[in-house]
Amino acid sequence: MRLQGKSILITAAGQGIGRASALACVREGAQVIATDIDATLLESLASEAQGLATRVLDVRDGAAVAALAATLPALDGLFNCAGHVHDGSILDCDEAAWDFSVDLNVKGAYRMARAFLPGMLEKMARTGGSGSVVNMASMASSVKGFPRRFVYGTTKAAVIGMTKAIAADFARQGLRCNALCPGTVDTPSLRQRIASAADPIQAQKDFIARQPMGRLATVDDITPQLVYLLSDESRFVTGQAILVDGGVSI
Structure with a gap:
């Protein structure tokens, strides 16, 4: 059990990569606190994993994030998975769309790290252990530009x-911080984007075509790295943007 005895919190754990990650961590022995904005999705998740704890949480709500941090024991690991993929160029991104993506993709991870790091650092100092923060980034970021991913790529960069920055500030205290950068993953979010395209069949073909391995990633391709x-x-390993992209970035 690779995570035996570790307490790990995961955001956006209701579906997709977050859900698969929560289940994978439980299988590896972790005590998982799975959070999501959707209570129904969390109920479904809890039915699949005995002992997994769930909490409804909107990472855009700073007061709610702080309140959760105050009620939970100190963590060993934090996976900031919550995010949103906006479709469009800068001309399609008005200030409301910009603010939403920045608030969720960037400030959401900031709020979580700022709220939970003090407890993690105190626990590490007390026990001599280590801690790990993993932030969900993307190959669409400072790694590579993609059409119609203007604000998404900006926020993931x-x-x-x-x-x-977090890695540099706390490396000497034993805290690691890394970014996970997946390729195109077959998730409910991707399926929604494909379904909303003018030509869904062509949209799926286009997503697959940009993957050198010739297929979409599955959540099970991503969770082992997490x-x-x-x-x-x-x-x-700290301060790294870890690519799991099927070769897109080569």
């Missing part, structure tokens, strides 16, 4: 910058 980054196996 910011997440990578934030990750490196487990590694949260485990002690990655004890000398």
